[in-house]
Amino acid sequence: MTTATKTAPTTAAPAPVAAAVLDAVRGGRTAEVVRLLDGVTDAERRALFPALKELRKELRAARWSAEVRRAHPALHAAGAACQTGAVAVASWLAASDMRWSQARPAVLIDLLGDRDPRWLADVVERLAARPFTARVPYELMSGLARLSGAPIPTTDAYVRAWVDSVNRARRRDDTILDRLRAEPRLRELVAALFRTDGLGSWLDWPSGDGPDTWTGALYRLVADGTLDRAATVDACVARLLRGGNVVDQRIFLRLLRELALTREEERGRVSDWLALATDGPAPVAAHAQSVLSALALDGEVSPRHLAELTDAVLFRPERKLVRAQLVLLGKVLTRDPSAAGEVLPAVAQGFGHEDSDLQERALKLVERHLGEAAAPELRAGLAEAAGQLVPALRTRAARTLGVTPAPQEPAGHTEVLPPVPRPDRLAPAPGSAVELAEEISALLASGGDVATFERALDGLVRHAHRDRQELLTALEPVISRRWWADPQRFRDRNAVASYFERRHFPLDTGGGFDLLLATLTGAARARGSHSPAGPCAHDSLTRPFESRLEEIARRLLDDPLPLLLATPSWSTGVLEPGELVDRLETCRRLGTRIAPVDFGQALLRVRRTDRGAAGTAAERAAALGTEEGTRLAAWLTTPEAPLPRVSRLTSDTRVLVETEAATGLPEDLPEPLRRLRAPLGADRARGYCYHWYSGARQHWLALLPEQPELVAARMVRDLSMAAVDDERGPCAILPRLVEAEGPAGESVHLCLAYGLGARHAEDRLATVDALLVLAARGGLDHGQLGADLGELVRSEAVKPLRAADALRTAAATGAHRTVWLVLRRALPGLLADLDASVPARGLGDLLAVAAECAERTGARGDLPHLARAADRRGASRLVTQARRLRHALTDGAPAGGARAEEVAV
Structure with a gap:
């Protein structure tokens, strides 16, 4: 882009005109400024600019006064009109000191609209290149772009300014759809919308899931042919594949669902669905998985693609996705038993999942669909993968596969503490x-x-x-x-x-x-x-x-x-x-x-x-x-x-x-x-x-x-707010608390118990750090912390799912014995209070962590009230994990295992 053509040397502006302009600027009379500058030559404008620059410095000293706020719009307009360079005009228009008191876009367009179109395009590009925080009005950029006739600069700031203007330009009788229809450059802007990151919360505002939404408006524009359907679908899928924050993904997933892809459109994007199910956030992955499931049940996904999908999904931490994939595989193998050779090796990836319930589901699939005529190499591969199963399932897998179970003789447990x-x-x-x-x-x-x-x-x-x-x-x-x-x-x-x-x-x-x-x-x-x-x-x-x-x-x-x-x-x-x-x-x-x-x-x-x-x-x-x-x-x-x-x-x-x-x-x-x-x-x-x-x-x-x-x-209540009131940040002080050189008593342990049930992950991580440090210092009373945790769970101050997540994290660092000694004291009271018909939500997760720790440490003995939970009917998570823990505590003790009295409460 080029700037305005050079003009004659600068000459002084007529004194009466300059004085009148400055007086109008000080008085905030913008219309008068426009009228006075209308007949002034470029040379006279440039001669007037130094006085405006000095006035700007003068006003900057008291920028929040009423006089300054009144004068700034007129100064904003006069300064833009009295400069001829595109760089200088763009800098003046986007100046931070006049950001909150600007001239109206219509006034600026009137002052600048008669310049050379190439110069106008240059100004627009420079304005659009600034960050959105410069708050350049979209009406100004789009108006100058329309006069220049050049393509619009679809930068981050330009697109954000457009979205912001659509959201804010609300009238009683119009909708977002009406405002989008009125946009002359709609196709270019919508295409840029899919390429701009961080707009999810903007597109979700102000209506959210209400009737007047961005996603609903875009769907209507596709339906009536204003926007090309194929291009919009491709852009939406590409946006989901590129990733981004959760809010962005939610918005574009909502749009994709509203577009209601046909079976032909879904069939042509199998590789995209595979990628989304593998790496997408949970809601996106679940949608991709559902699409692939429907295609697979119709026989439109090959066993090879199904195995690829299974390999990816079974490594994901979301239990719901893994469970859905195993259900799908059961249906596919029931319909087509010949696919077992390609699919079952992928099912074996579930043997290594951290959730033993899902390990058992994967093993049931193998038991049901392996068949006596299975190839020896398939059996050998499954037998090798079965070594990842929890001890309670390894013997069962060995019987199914017809192999001798590997001896379960782990070496003595070595506790790892920081x-x-x-x-x-x-x-x-x-x-x-x-x-x-x-x-x-x-x-x-x-x-x-x-x-x-x-x-x-x-x-x-x-x-x-x-x-x-x-x-x-x-x-x-x-x-x-x-x-x-x-x-x-x-x-x-x-x-x-x-x-x-x-x-x-x-x-x-x-x-x-x-x-x-x-x-x-x-x-x-x-x-x-x-x-x-x-x-x-x-x-x-x-x-x-x-x-x-x-x-x-x-x-x-x-x-x-x-x-x-x-x-x-x-x-x-x-x-x-x-x-x-x-x-x-x-x-x-x-x-x-x-x-x-x-x-x-x-x-x-x-x-x-x-x-x-x-x-x-x-x-x-x-x-x-x-x-x-x-x-x-x-x-x-x-x-x-x-x-x-x-x-x-x-x-x-x-x-x-x-x-x-x-x-x-x-x-x-x-x-x-x-x-x-x-x-x-x-x-x-x-x-x-x-x-x-x-x-x-x-x-x-x-x-x-x-x-x-x-x-x-004096801090117990503050720590309780992390668990009861979902406050963020109280637990950050816990690592410093346990590093103190004095003994940790009842209040310190109660603070830790609350931290284990904190709402936010960073607070739970800080608590885990504190727990491990206190254990490393030899100051942790495992029984006291376990009793406190059990008391808080029973009083519903701490949710067991959160506590299980924190303790699982602690155990994953190698502190299995520490976590077991805490849970062996917490669990009996919870199991004793277990309602006969409605188990405590999340108690099964605590039992799962306890079972994992018992298996790793070789703990043996009797845990009060565990048998009653394990003998209940059904296959709920609580029951299956109670049985797993009982199996770990009652089987023969491996070398280096804990003595039975260590389990007594």
């Missing part, structure tokens, strides 16, 4: 103010972790004490980008101070550093904690964190601290006692007034489990002769107290906990930290609040790094 995570040693605070500023900038951008936060916090305190002005100079680029430093948002510095003083939100990593930086610059004053308090379990966790930050902020200006006492030695939050004594010696030498909350936090973090190191540090602390040294020495030599007693309460379907007062914490703590000693009552255990959504939750575990149980008790 290595125990080692905490990282915190590096010293950054040595220079510039390095510190870089770390704080990265921390504010990413959120960081506890170690990064504490290191930067200590560095800020040290450099503020050493040279406050140098620190401010280094932090200036960081501070200038903070929201509270924006002069347009806070023109009065008192407003910033008032905002922080009256804040009604809990502090997190970013909010804490904002408070410290604003205080350092004098823009804020920390006068005490102002985040809202409420009857929730988190108040005692958030108050210590906030109070320490506010204490540090006050001291930054009044009496800077040379260092922080509570900065941990390790990433878990643990502070070595010798390091704390060293810091107290430094503070005594400098005559520093100790910050009480910071020192109280140091007491809660100091390591006491190493009694030798604690005793040595206590002697040094006592020799300091200071009040803090005496308190530290007393705390380091105080015997460890037992964890507070936990009692349970039921709220709806939830199982929550209450605790007594924590006697194992220092008694002389400042008030914000003293809250950690308080008992956790029923009112706080039940209460909802917004603290869980605070970014400070990662710091909660660092408050009491050697007593995770006290933190976990």
Whole structure:
């Protein structure tokens, strides 16, 4: 494409015209701008543009004011009209600073429509090449494209803008079909629609499955001949073959079903159906499978193609698809027994499926259709594949195939658990103010972790004490980008101070550093904690964190601290006692007034489990002769107290906990930290609040790094929300919880039990990680976790299907014994409560995981109430898996198998 032809050298626009245009732009009188520019030459337009550019800079300084919003549409139109280059005009039209206050497309088309058609096509291509987020109106692009006469640029942005305009241009008396019929370039745009990714949710809006839908409109356009049927079907199938997100696939599958392909159209695409059944998402694969099933039952799919389909489908994880394929094969083999030679080897792929019920279905097909005259090589291949069957089916397969069953003598089970995570040693605070500023900038951008936060916090305190002005100079680029430093948002510095003083939100990593930086610059004053308090379990966790930050902020200006006492030695939050004594010696030498909350936090973090190191540090602390040294020495030599007693309460379907007062914490703590000693009552255990959504939750575990149980008790309800309320994300903290150096008690195990039943897969994976780490550390009480899981399933707080998925994932890592020891405690209570007529949904999946683990580990013995479930009539999943588990527990124990007493509950 070419740009506009060069014109005469620029000459100054007549002063009256330029003044009138600028005045009209400032007043937002777009129609007047169009009239004034109508008779102006190109040279005069170019001469006027610098003034418009300066006006744009002036307006940008206060872009959200009413005056700017009023002026922008007129400025948008004038700036486009006063430029002659296609690149410059496209950049002006799509400028981000005028995106939300533009001139109407009709006005812009009127101003630009008399240009050269090739120039117009160039502008349209440049506008269409921009991302859709530039929000260039479709009416503008399509109007200029129509005037240019060139083919439309079917880019992602152009097609999205078209779909968006169709969705939004709703009138009372029209439909999507009416709007599509009115589109002159409909065929080109519909063809591009199938090539554009990520439009599924757009095509599903606003009507969804209602009568006025995109799929219904496209079907009608095909039916009346507006769109070519063969091309549309080909495009739809090709779109499904290309893949994409689930919503996209659902929409185009819906269209394909509405098109109702004829048998001839389906027969001509057998290879496409095979590909979709192999690799498509479950709904698409199910549709392709149904098409192939109908063709196969009519004899229009060869045994070779049927075997190819079976090979692919039997490897899929969706049990419904595998079951449907096995049913189809049974019907085909009944109709045509001669196909057994080609089909049965593919059926044998089902012997390796993870679901033993489907293994049994595949074996039944072989038993029914093998025949006595089967070729020896076929029998040999099936016998080799039968080695993948679960032990309960291998003997049965050997009888069917007429071979000697392979001896089932697996070697002793080797449990595979992850290595125990080692905490990282915190590096010293950054040595220079510039390095510190870089770390704080990265921390504010990413959120960081506890170690990064504490290191930067200590560095800020040290450099503020050493040279406050140098620190401010280094932090200036960081501070200038903070929201509270924006002069347009806070023109009065008192407003910033008032905002922080009256804040009604809990502090997190970013909010804490904002408070410290604003205080350092004098823009804020920390006068005490102002985040809202409420009857929730988190108040005692958030108050210590906030109070320490506010204490540090006050001291930054009044009496800077040379260092922080509570900065941990390790990433878990643990502070070595010798390091704390060293810091107290430094503070005594400098005559520093100790910050009480910071020192109280140091007491809660100091390591006491190493009694030798604690005793040595206590002697040094006592020799300091200071009040803090005496308190530290007393705390380091105080015997460890037992964890507070936990009692349970039921709220709806939830199982929550209450605790007594924590006697194992220092008694002389400042008030914000003293809250950690308080008992956790029923009112706080039940209460909802917004603290869980605070970014400070990662710091909660660092408050009491050697007593995770006290933190976990205050988080039980949060973890229950992952299972009961389908919340996303609460379980992300579980791996950090079990990495803490203290013992895992009843509350930690209850949190894990809830996590196993979380709604979202990422939460269940985080729980599995935590479960395996705790087992690797030797801190997992299998019986406690199993009892908790059984209790939550019985109360319907946890769905057994979700728990089975999580435990299956854990077992797949090699932790079969760990999972078995959990399930052997959970299952008896569930089986005892089993209703005689309606079994618990998902219990069969838990039994399947248990059977797999029992077979792998060689566990033997009796599981209470299992026989009653196994002796029930029928062939439900629960019954078949109960029989499989009974078979695994009662057959002869292999070498290295577990002793019978290991199974006793």
